[in-house]
Amino acid sequence: LGLWFLRHIERTRMLVFVVDGSSGTAAEDYRVLCDELQSYNPELLERPRVVALNKADIGRAELEADAPVVRVSALEGTGITELRSEIEKHIPKPAKPGPA
Numbered sequence: 001l002g003l004w005f006l007r008h009i010e011r012t013r014m015l016v017f018v019v020d021g022s023s024g025t026a027a028e029d030y031r032v033l034c035d036e037l038q039s040y041n042p043e044l045l046e047r048p049r050v051v052a053l054n055k056a057d058i059g060r061a062e063l064e065a066d067a068p069v070v071r072v073s074a075l076e077g078t079g080i081t082e083l084r085s086e087i088e089k090h091i092p093k094p095a096k097p098g099p100a
Contacts, residue, residue, distance in 0.1 A: 006040045014090045015049040016083075021071065022059030030065055048090040052083050 009015065017033055019026050030051060037044045049067040053059075057073040068086050072079030 006037075009044065010041065013047065014087070015044065015047055016087065017049060017051045017067075018054050019051055019063065020055055020059070021053040021061040021063075022055040024061065026053060026059075026061040026063045030063060050083065050086045050090075052079075 051069045056071040070083045
């Protein structure tokens with residue numbers, strides 16, 4: 001994945017994997033990504049994550065993962081609302097201001 005990129009994602013609170021659903025190797029692609037993270041810093045795999053299975057408009061790949069999987073099509077914009085909902089589950093809500 002590249003050391004620069006791996007150092008960069010160490011600062012994130014959550015990971016979103018985008019996997020090509022038309023490749024025919026989506027499950028293997030996801031496994032390779034997880035193996036790379038495991039080799040670099042196993043703590044990264046303890047963070048919340050979501051898998052966006054992209055190209056749902058042309059791919060029929062199925063993917064079982066240890067994280068929520070959302071079928072999306074960046075081209076058609078389908079699945080984006082569901083992906084956003086999954087991501088928002090892991091983002092802390094801002095505190096409501098109290099009375100002044």
